[in-house]
Amino acid sequence: MDKNILLETYRLMYSVKVMAETYEANRPITKYVHSTSRGHEAIQLAAAFQLKPQDWVSPYYRDESLLLGMGWTPYELMLQLLTKGDDPFTGGRSYYSHPNSLADDKPKIIHQSSATGMQVIPTTGVAQGIQYKEHVKGYWTNNDEEKPVVICSLGDASVTEGEVSEALQFAVLKNLPIIYLIQDNEWGISVTSAEGRAMDAYEYAEGFKGLNKIRVDGTDFAASYDTMRKVVNHVREHRKPWLVHAKCSLLNHHTSGVRKEFYRTDEDLAKHAQNDPLPKLREKLLNSVTEDVVRVIEEEVTATIKQQFDKAVAATEPDPSKVGEHVFVPTPITEEKGERQPAGKDKVIMVDAALFAIRELMEENPECLLYGQDVGKRLGGVFREAATLGDQFGDQRVFNTAIQEAYIIGSTVGVSAVGLKPIVEVQFADYIYPGFNQLVTEISKSCYLSCGKFPVSTIIRVPIGAYGGGGPYHSGSVESTLLSIKGIKIAYPSNAADMKGLMKAAYYDPNPVVMLEHKGLYWSKVPGTEDAKTIEPSRDYVLPFGKGAVVLKASEEAIENGESACIITYGMGVYWAKAAAKFFNNQIEVVDLRTLFPLDEELIYATVQKHGKCLILTEEQQNNSFAEALAGRISKNCFRFLDAPVDVLGALNLPAVPLNMGLEAAMLPNAEKVKERLVQLLGY
Secondary structure, three states, X not given: OOHHHHHHHHHHHHHHHHHXXXXXXXXXXXXXXXXXXXXXXXXXXXXXXXXXXXXXXXXXOOOHHHHHHHOOOHHHHHHHHOOOOOOOOOOOOOXXXXXXXXXXXXXXXXXXXXXXXXXXXXXXXXXXHHHHHHHHHOOOOOOOOOOOOEEEEEEHHHHHOHHHHHHHHHHHHHOOOEEEEEEXXXXXXXXXXXXXXXXXXXHHHHHOOOOXXXXXXXXXXHHHHHHXXXXXXXXXXXXXXXXXXXXXXXXXXXXXXXXXXXXXXXXXXXXXXXXXXXXXXXXXXXXXXXXXXXXXXXXXXXHHHHHHHHHHHHOOOOOHHHOOOOOOOOOOOOOOEOXXXXXXXXXXXXXXXXXXXXXXXXXXXXXXXEEEOOOOOOOOOOOOOOOOHHHHHOOOOEEEOOOOHHHHHHHHHHHHHOOOEXXXXXXXXHHOHHHHHHHHHHHHHHHHHOOOOOOOOOEEEEEEOOXXXXXXXXXXXXXXXXXXXXXXXXEOOOOHHHHHHHHHHHHHOOOOEEEEEEHHHHOOOOOOOHHHOEEOOOOOOEOOOOXXXXXXXXXXXXXXXXXXXXXEXXXXXXXXXXXXXXXXXXXXXXXXXXXXXXXXXXXXXXXXXXXXXXXXXXXXXXOOOHHHHHHHHHHHHOHXXXXXXXXXXXXXXXOOOOOOHHHHHHHOOOHHHHHHHHHHHHOO
């Protein structure tokens, strides 16, 4: 090998050794939990040296050597270790070796979390987005410009995660340009490979037809370098997925908090020490340079690491006043624009309003993709909510996925990161739960923990609610669970015009949006929901998030006489409320929230203060719901204006919606139940 490469590698390997020793010797200072890459240096540096600025890589929490090889300095890594304000990755918000970067001179890194294996889906999404841009938009048609590759690094123990399987399945199905770099040190914290795995990652890969694979001694730098060079070059040219299984040694603690002496024997530690990459490389290096040359490198590295550590210790702490920044990036849609009811247009049903909105967006924006289960041209969605889109835009832009809710949701992280706008669908709200890992761990935290570098710009469509015989797995409401996640926006339109306006606003919003679409309102087939059909708004119509609407007003006379009440609701609740209000003499005012986060608190509080009596109406099971939480906020903010306790009406507190329609009706609110509650409220 080139002597200069070996010298640089030894310098970085020795840096990792001195860094680990420095952290261990200063435990009161390096108090936050961290891992080091001791024992993994050879394969990580070998991989890093193949990468170019146009590439993408997802390191995991033991990959400091990979980061050093990509050009990050020990000082920059130490700023994250010590949670300093100038931490270039997260501004002191996340752990050591949890990077993200858009640096022009280095490979790009999406937000990295701690959840083992979870990075595989978002990173595969990066490769998915790159492939689309190559095939459809022609970004890399210049043969002189090398195409990007994607590397996803993970430990062998994490390959047992089900979401890793979903990612591998998609990568081989679509032939994505990605390398899964598996570092196998035979431990998963205290669980040995024999205890936790029926097979290693290389053997596991046998089940994925089309996934190229190779084994390598990850402690041998020369072998690792040669392997990674060949694999990266193959992916760069042939655009096929690979899995590299590298055997490594674990020479340090699992983390600073889970220490090797807690569970590892002297025999095990001695076995791993025999394959320490550092003395192996030192011995090889002495074949071409003198001992004095190596000793000078070691002395220089030791002095440099001390100087950089001292500098990092003295660096400024984060500003506590900025802790709330970067939850979202600003959206350009802040005002209602366009014609909501253009002259000469026909009324449309809600499902078509969504369809037309997406069709217009895809016509205007080639970076817009739509995918999910059964949304392709053969069916166009089980509710026909994507009908004709596959025919019009082709399989590259509108396509079916396997039954993989985690992949559908989590891939949007990577697809968005490369500049595309994915619109994806989870077939029923009840089936969003397999995707919650990705929604919570990756999507919701990405903007905040990357300090605004990686907001996830996506729309996740979720058909929701009960409408007659859907049963326990196709009728659920999930808004309270979603609203417990910070860092996502949630819309819940109740009519066609709102559907189109909010869909357009969601598209131009650079943040993640969950669009809850009530199945019972899609076609206005449920009695009493005819008003869900509206004139189709104009092509340029947008409706900003956080703006509710008064859909039914009480008379001024009723308000002045203290004989009025308001209903705060959304979705199907709008129609139950309007139907119940007919039994009262212009005494009821109904507010449709339209978006659940952000919430139009100004309208809510002003309406409650005007009437003094409030009923919050939801289709969800009532206990511990969003509706009950909102009642508490209203009570606090409107206490002086209330003439009665804030009331809440939701579904019965049952684990699921029964299939029998009589039982379903008994569980859910309806106009009659709302009427009874209003009688009590007005009579208070």
